[in-house]
Amino acid sequence: MRAVNLLPKDDQSRSTRKQNVPALIATALIVLVTGLIGVTYLSAKGTAESKKTELESARDELALMPSVADINAKDAPRRTLKTEHDARVNALSTALTRRVAWDRILREISLVLPNDVWLRNMSATSPTPASGTSPAVTPPGLPPTLMTIEGSTYSHDAVARLITRLSVIPDLKNVWLTKSELGVIAGRSIVSFTILADVRQSGATS
Numbered sequence: 001m002r003a004v005n006l007l008p009k010d011d012q013s014r015s016t017r018k019q020n021v022p023a024l025i026a027t028a029l030i031v032l033v034t035g036l037i038g039v040t041y042l043s044a045k046g047t048a049e050s051k052k053t054e055l056e057s058a059r060d061e062l063a064l065m066p067s068v069a070d071i072n073a074k075d076a077p078r079r080t081l082k083t084e085h086d087a088r089v090n091a092l093s094t095a096l097t098r099r100v101a102w103d104r105i106l107r108e109i110s111l112v113l114p115n116d117v118w119l120r121n122m123s124a125t126s127p128t129p130a131s132g133t134s135p136a137v138t139p140p141g142l143p144p145t146l147m148t149i150e151g152s153t154y155s156h157d158a159v160a161r162l163i164t165r166l167s168v169i170p171d172l173k174n175v176w177l178t179k180s181e182l183g184v185i186a187g188r189s190i191v192s193f194t195i196l197a198d199v200r201q202s203g204a205t206s
Contacts, residue, residue: 100126100199105171109149112165116158119151127201144174144198152192156180159193166197174198 102124113119124147149166153159159180167175179194 101171105169105199108169108171109166112162112169114153114158114161114165116155117151117153117162119149121148121150123148124199127199143176143178144196146199147172147197149195149197150193151195152190154189154191156182156191159191159195162193163195166195171200172197173200 105124125145127146151162153162159177163175163177166172174197176196177193178196179192181192183190183192
């Protein structure tokens with residue numbers, strides 16, 4: 001006996017389409033997933049290539065940079081010059097702090113010197129030697145040793161007046177009279193005197 005399909009032709013086509021829908025959906029999903037995987041792979045590959053290029057560029061830049069030894073070798077002369085410059089500045093600063101303004105001291109003495117007094121000899125020593133040794137300090141009660149002034153005038157009063165004026169000079173201290181002798185020169189009375197004083201250290205106020 002031969003089988004006969006009694007269903008209408010429209011029902012047969014509809015049944016066939018229903019059977020093909022799952023297959024189409026599965027195929028579409030496979031294509032979609034494959035496409036996503038391909039896009040992801042290409043994107044990751046492009047990122048990797050970009051990072052590789054950046055790494056190679058960074059290595060090239062690092063190779064061009066000077067080493068620490070080269071930098072130190074180039075900076076050595078500059079550091080040496082700076083060390084010498086600092087040493088000279090310190091030496092100059094030290095010398096300036098020890099400097100005694102002799103021109104100012106002599107000008108001050110000339111300003112206070114009475115008209116009837118003249119000087120024959122003057123010698124002085126700095127209170128701060130250039131050798132860097134300790135400043136010369138006169139012990140209390142002993143005569144000063146840094147400055148000696150020898151001169152003449154016509155009276156002991158003029159000598160006293162000179163001592164008073166020398167005592168107010170800021171750069172001098174401990175003014176002493178060690179000799180004041182009356183004599184006769186060319187028939188006229190002349191008083192010869194010797195005065196000692198100390199010179200204040202630079203920057204000292206007492």
